[in-house]
Amino acid sequence: xxxxxxxxxxxxxxxxxxxxxxxxxxxxxxxxxxxxxxxxxxxxxxxxxxxxxxxxxxxxxxxxxxxxxxxxxxxxxxxxxxxxxxxxxxxxxxxxxxxxxxxxxxxxxxxxxxxxxxxxxxxxxxxxxxxxxxxxxxxxxxxxxxxxxxxxxxxxxxxxxxxxxxxxxxxxxxxxxxxxxxxxxxxxxxxxxxxxxxxxxxxxxxxxxxxxxxxxxxxxxxxxxxxxxxxxxxxxxxxxxxxxxxxxxxxxxxxxxxxxxxxxxxxxxxxxxxxxxxxxxxxxxxxxxxxx
Amino acid sequence: xxxxxxxxxxxxxxxxxxxxxxxxxxxxxxxxxxxxxxxxxxxxxxxxxxxxxxxxxxxxxxxxxxxxxxxxxxxxxxxxxxxxxxxxxxxxxxxxxxxxxxxxxxxxxxxxxxxxxxxxxxxxxxxxxxxxxxxxxxxxxxxxxxxxxxxxxxxxxxxxxxxxxxxxxxxxxxxxxxxxxxxxxxxxxxxxxxxxxxxxxxxxxxxxxxxxxxxxxxxxxxxxxxxxxxxxxxxxxxxxxxxxxxxxxxxxxxxxxxxxxxxxxxxxxxxxxxxxxxxxxxxxxxxxxxxxxxxxxxxxxxxxxxxxxxxxxxxxxxxxxxxxxxxxxxxxxxx
Numbered sequence: 140x141x142x143x144x145x146x147x148x149x150x151x152x153x154x155x156x157x158x159x160x161x162x163x164x165x166x167x168x169x170x171x172x173x174x175x176x177x178x179x180x181x182x183x184x185x186x187x188x189x190x191x192x193x194x195x196x197x198x199x200x201x202x203x204x205x206x207x208x209x210x211x212x213x214x215x216x217x218x219x220x221x222x223x224x225x226x227x228x229x230x231x232x233x234x235x236x237x238x239x240x241x242x243x244x245x246x247x248x249x250x251x252x253x254x255x256x257x258x259x260x261x262x263x264x265x266x267x268x269x270x271x272x273x274x275x276x277x278x279x280x281x282x283x284x285x286x287x288x289x290x291x292x293x294x295x296x297x298x299x300x301x302x303x304x305x306x307x308x309x310x311x312x313x314x315x316x317x318x319x320x321x322x323x324x325x326x327x328x329x330x331x332x333x334x335x336x337x338x339x340x341x342x343x344x345x346x347x348x349x350x351x352x353x354x355x356x357x358x359x360x361x362x363x364x365x366x367x368x369x370x371x372x373x374x375x376x377x378x379x380x381x382x383x384x385x386x387x388x389x390x391x392x393x394x395x396x397x398x399x400x401x402x403x404x405x406x407x408x409x410x411x412x413x414x415x416x417x418x419x420x421x422x423x424x425x426x427x428x429x430x431x
Numbered sequence: 432x433x434x435x436x437x438x439x440x441x442x443x444x445x446x447x448x449x450x451x452x453x454x455x456x457x458x459x460x461x462x463x464x465x466x467x468x469x470x471x472x473x474x475x476x477x478x479x480x481x482x483x484x485x486x487x488x489x490x491x492x493x494x495x496x497x498x499x500x501x502x503x504x505x506x507x508x509x510x511x512x513x514x515x516x517x518x519x520x521x522x523x524x525x526x527x528x529x530x531x532x533x534x535x536x537x538x539x540x541x542x543x544x545x546x547x548x549x550x551x552x553x554x555x556x557x558x559x560x561x562x563x564x565x566x567x568x569x570x571x572x573x574x575x576x577x578x579x580x581x582x583x584x585x586x587x588x589x590x591x592x593x594x595x596x597x598x599x600x601x602x603x604x605x606x607x608x609x610x611x612x613x614x615x616x617x618x619x620x621x622x623x624x625x626x627x628x629x630x631x632x633x634x635x636x637x638x639x640x641x642x643x644x645x646x647x648x649x650x651x652x653x654x655x656x657x658x659x660x661x662x663x664x665x666x667x668x669x670x671x672x673x674x675x676x677x678x679x680x681x682x683x684x685x686x687x688x689x690x691x692x693x694x695x696x697x698x699x700x701x702x703x704x705x706x707x708x709x710x711x712x713x714x715x716x717x718x719x720x721x722x723x724x725x726x727x728x729x730x731x732x733x734x735x736x737x738x739x740x741x742x743x744x745x746x747x748x749x750x751x752x753x754x755x756x757x758x759x760x761x762x763x764x765x766x
Contacts, residue, residue: 324606325606326621357738357739358737359462359463359464359737360490360621361462361463361486361491362463362464364464364482364485364486364490365483365486366482367481367482377603377606378604379541379602379603379607380540380543380545380546380602380607381602381606381607381610382606382610382613383609385621389490389621390489390625391485391486391489391490391623394485394489398481
C-alpha cells in the first residue's frame with residue numbers, strides 16, 4: 140500500500156487505477172531507448188498514452204508527427220497543456236483504439252498497463268516507455284530522450300536550455316529556508332526523491348517532512364502536525380467525494396494551515412516532469428513575500 | 432421466573448466502567464507523535480504546547496470518543512437483535528445491517544448530498560440500516576430459524592457490498608475506488624470532532640430506544656404468547672427494535688465504516704454473566720462493545736502504526752472463531 144501510494148502520487152492521482160493494475164501485474168520494465176539516428180528515420184505517426192509523455196511529446200514533436208494523446212492530457216485536474224491537447228485525437232490507452240491509429244511509435248509510461256504494451260509490441264508497433272521523473276535531472280534526461288526518440292534533438296536541446304535559463308531566473312538561494320509541508324490526500328507527503336521536493340527547494344523553501352527525517356509517502360497526521368511548518372501546500376480536490384481527501388479538511392490540519400501560509404497546487408503543475416513545473420516554482424517562490 | 436436465573440453481579444457495571452476508563456486513557460497515550468506522559472496531560476487538560484494540543488484535542492481525543500460510541504452502538508445493537516430474534520447469530524455486521532448503512536453513507540457522499548446538508552450522511556446511513564433490519568426481520572421473523580436468518584443476511588450483505596463497490600467505482604474521484612476497504616472493514620483513523628458530533632446524538636437516541644425494550648425482550652424469552660399475556664405489544668417492540676438498531680448502527684457506520692463481529696462477540700462473552708437475561712445484556716453489551724472497540728483500535732495502532740490497519744481485520748480475527756463455534760453448536764438446528 141505504501142509503495143503503491145508513493146508511486147501513485149508521483150505520477151498522478153488520476154492515473155492511479157491503471158497504475159495499480161500495472162504494479163499488481165509486476166509490469167513496467169523500461170524498454171531500451173530507440174534512438175532515431177542516421178540509419179533510423181524519425182517516426183511519422185506517434186501516439187502517446189501517458190499523461191507525462193503526452194506533454195513532452197506535444198512540446199517537442201514536429202508538425203503532424205504526433206497523432207494522438209491520452210484523455211488525461213485534456214483533464215484540467217491533471218494536465219498543464221489542456222488547450223494544446225485539444226488539437227489532437229484523444230485515446231484512452233486501449234490497445235485496439237491505438238492500433239486503429241496505425242502508429243509507428245507509441246510513447247508510454249513505465250507503469251502503463253503491461254498487457255496493453257505487450258499486445259502493441261506483438262502487433263509490431265514500437266513502444267518506448269518513459270520512467271516518471273523524480274527530480275530535475277530526470278526531467279532533463281527525459282527531454283533529451285524524447286528529442287532523440289522523435290528525431291528532434293535540436294528542439295530538445297533548445298527546450299532544455301530554456302528550462303535552465305528560466306529555472307536560474309526563478310531559483311532562490313535563501314540563507315534561511317522556511318519549512319514547507321506537502322500535504323495531499325491520504326496524508327501523503329513528498330519525500331526527497333520527488334519532483335515536488337525539488338520544486339520546493341528551487342522556490343527557496345525546505346521540505347518540512349524531509350527536514351524532520353520522515354520518508355515520503357503516507358505519514359501519520361500526528362507527525363505532520365508536530366512539524367509546525369511555515370507553509371502548507373495541498374493539492375486541489377478531485378470531483379466527487381473520498382475519505383482520502385477528507386484529511387485535507389481535518390480540523391487539526393485546518394488549524395495548522397491557519398497558523399502558516401497556505402497554497403493549493405494543482406496536480407497539473409507538478410505531477411509531470413515538464414518545464415511547466417516552473418509555474419509551481421514561481422508560485423511557491425512568490426509566497427515568501429506574501430502576507431501571512 | 433427470577434428464581435431460576437442468576438442476577439447480574441454487582442461488580443459488572445463498575446468493572447466494565449473501569450476497563451473503559453483505563454483503555455480510554457491508553458488510547459489517548461498511543462500514537463506516533465511520541466509525546467511524553469506529562470506533555471500529553473498538559474496539552475490535553477491545560478492546552479499547553481501548540482502542536483501537542485492539536486494532536487491531543489483534535490486527533491486522539493475524538494478518536495477515543497468515537498471508539499466508545501461506535502463500540503457501544505454495535506454491542507447494544509447486537510444484544511437487542513439477538514434478544515428479539517432469540518438467536519445468537521443475529522449480528523448487525525453479519526446480517527448486512529452495517530453493510531447497508533455503509534451503502535447509504537457512500538451514496539450520500541458520492542451524490543454530494545452529504546456535502547450539501549450536515550445530516551444527510553448519517554441520515555442516509557440510517558435509511559440503509561433501516562431497510563436492511565426491516566428486510567431481515569420480515570424474512571427471518573421472530574420464529575425464523577438460524578438458516579433463514581443467515582441466508583437472508585448473506586444476501587443482504589452481498590448486495591450491499593456489491594452496490595457500495597459499484598458506486599465507488601463509478602465515482603469521478605480517483606481515490607474513491609480504493610476506499611471500498613474502509614467502508615467494508617471500518618477504521619477510526621483521522622476522524623475528527625465533526626464525526627463525533629454527527630454520530631453521538633443519533634447513537635444516544637438509538638441506545639435509549641433499545642434500552643426501553645428491555646422488559647419486552649425479557650418477557651419474549653418465555654415465548655410470544657406469554658409475552659403478550661404479560662402486556663408486551665409485539666408491534667411496538669418490533670418497531671422500537673428496528674428504529675433503535677438503525678439509529679445506532681447507521682450513525683456508527685456513517686463515521687467509522689462497517690465494523691463487523693462486535694455485536695456477536697460481546698453479547699456472547701457477557702450472556703452467561705448476566706444470567707442470559709436480554710435486558711441487562713443490553714447495557715452490559717454496550718459497555719463491553721466500547722471496551723472491545725477501544726482495545727482493537729489501540730491494537731491496530733500498535734501492530735502497524737503507519738498504515739491504518741482496518742478495525743474490521745482485528746474484529747474478524749477475534750470474531751470469526753466465535754462465529755464458527757456458535758455455528759458448530761447449532762448444527763442440529765441448522766440442518
